[in-house]
Amino acid sequence: MGIEIRKVTVLGTGVLGSQIAFQTAFRGFDVTGYDIDDAALTAARGRFDKLAATYREQVPGAGEAEATAAGIALSSDLGAAVSEADLVIEAVPEVLSLKQEIYEKLGKLAPERTIFATNSSTLLPSAIKDFTGRPDRFLALHFANQVWHFNTAEIMGTDDTDPAVYQAVVGFASAIGMVPIELHKEKAGYVLNSLLVPLLNAAMNLAEGGYAEPEAVDKTWRIGTGAPAGPFQILDIIGLTTPYNILMSGDATRQRIAQWLKDNYIDKGKLGIATGEGFYKYTA
Incomplete structure (x- = not known):
C-alpha cells in the first residue's frame, strides 16, 4: 500500500x-x-x-x-x-x-x-x-x-x-x-536559488557600494534581459527578512550588505510588499 x-x-x-x-x-x-x-x-x-x-x-x-x-x-x-x-x-x-x-x-x-x-x-x-x-x-x-x-x-x-x-x-x-x-542530490539553494541568490547579492552589492540606485539596477536588468522584474523588485516580493538572515550567515562582505539592509530598510519597517514598502512603495 x-x-x-x-x-x-x-x-x-x-x-x-x-x-x-x-x-x-x-x-x-x-x-x-x-x-x-x-x-x-x-x-x-x-x-x-x-x-x-x-x-x-x-x-x-x-x-x-x-x-x-x-x-x-x-x-x-x-x-x-x-x-x-x-x-x-x-x-x-x-x-x-x-x-x-x-x-x-x-x-x-x-x-x-x-x-x-x-x-x-x-x-x-x-x-x-x-x-x-x-x-x-x-x-x-x-x-x-x-x-x-x-x-x-x-x-x-x-x-x-x-x-x-x-x-x-x-x-x-x-x-x-x-x-x-x-533534484538527484543535495545542492545548497536547489535549482532556483542557485540561480537567483547570486543575482540578488550582486544587485545589493551594487546599491550598498554606492555604484547605482536600486531603480537603476532593476531597469538595467529588465531592459537587458527582457525579464518582467528586476532583482530589487524580486527582493520586495520575497520580503527582506529572509535575505537578511541568509546574508548574516555569510562572509564579512555579505554581513556588511546585511547591515546596510537592516539600517536602511528593515529597521525602518520597510520589509517589502507585505508592509507596503521595501525598495519601492506599494498601494494596498
Missing part, C-alpha cells in the same frame, strides 16, 4: 508558510497552521483573508476562496497541531539552530508515520536530518513566493531519505498544483 497524504500541518505562518497552507487547503487537503503564540495566529488569519481575495482575483475557479481561508485550523500547541499529520511542512525562519530545535521537539510529538519536509531556502537537509529522529522520512520541499503563480516545488532528499517517501512528496506537490522539480 502506498503512502497516503491527506492531513498536512504547516509550521510557521509567515509570508510563505501562510501561502503553502492556503494552497494546500485550496486543493482539498486538511490543513493546520502552527505558530508560536496567539498574536502570530491572529496575523496568520489576516494573511489567509488577504490570500482569499488574491485568489479570487488571480486564480481561475477560486470563488470559494473565503471558505478555504476559514477551513484552515490554527494552533499554538505543537503537539496538538501535528498529532494526526501525515505530512509536516516546516517554514520557520532560516536559522539552522532554530530549525534543529523544532525538529527535536517535532520528532517526539508527531506520529511515527509522519513525513517531515523543510522549506529551507539555503540550508541542506543533511544539516537537520539527525535532529528529526526519522531521517528516512525527512526531505526538503521548497516553494517559491507567490505559490499560486510561481508554482514550482523543488524536492531534495538526503542519502537517508526513503525513495517511497520522496515519491509520495512528489505526488503531493503535483496534487496541490505545483510543478515538482526533482
Whole structure:
C-alpha cells in the first residue's frame, strides 16, 4: 500500500508558510497552521483573508476562496497541531539552530508515520536530518513566493531519505498544483536559488557600494534581459527578512550588505510588499 497524504500541518505562518497552507487547503487537503503564540495566529488569519481575495482575483475557479481561508485550523500547541499529520511542512525562519530545535521537539510529538519536509531556502537537509529522529522520512520541499503563480516545488532528499517517501512528496506537490522539480542530490539553494541568490547579492552589492540606485539596477536588468522584474523588485516580493538572515550567515562582505539592509530598510519597517514598502512603495 502506498503512502497516503491527506492531513498536512504547516509550521510557521509567515509570508510563505501562510501561502503553502492556503494552497494546500485550496486543493482539498486538511490543513493546520502552527505558530508560536496567539498574536502570530491572529496575523496568520489576516494573511489567509488577504490570500482569499488574491485568489479570487488571480486564480481561475477560486470563488470559494473565503471558505478555504476559514477551513484552515490554527494552533499554538505543537503537539496538538501535528498529532494526526501525515505530512509536516516546516517554514520557520532560516536559522539552522532554530530549525534543529523544532525538529527535536517535532520528532517526539508527531506520529511515527509522519513525513517531515523543510522549506529551507539555503540550508541542506543533511544539516537537520539527525535532529528529526526519522531521517528516512525527512526531505526538503521548497516553494517559491507567490505559490499560486510561481508554482514550482523543488524536492531534495538526503542519502537517508526513503525513495517511497520522496515519491509520495512528489505526488503531493503535483496534487496541490505545483510543478515538482526533482533534484538527484543535495545542492545548497536547489535549482532556483542557485540561480537567483547570486543575482540578488550582486544587485545589493551594487546599491550598498554606492555604484547605482536600486531603480537603476532593476531597469538595467529588465531592459537587458527582457525579464518582467528586476532583482530589487524580486527582493520586495520575497520580503527582506529572509535575505537578511541568509546574508548574516555569510562572509564579512555579505554581513556588511546585511547591515546596510537592516539600517536602511528593515529597521525602518520597510520589509517589502507585505508592509507596503521595501525598495519601492506599494498601494494596498
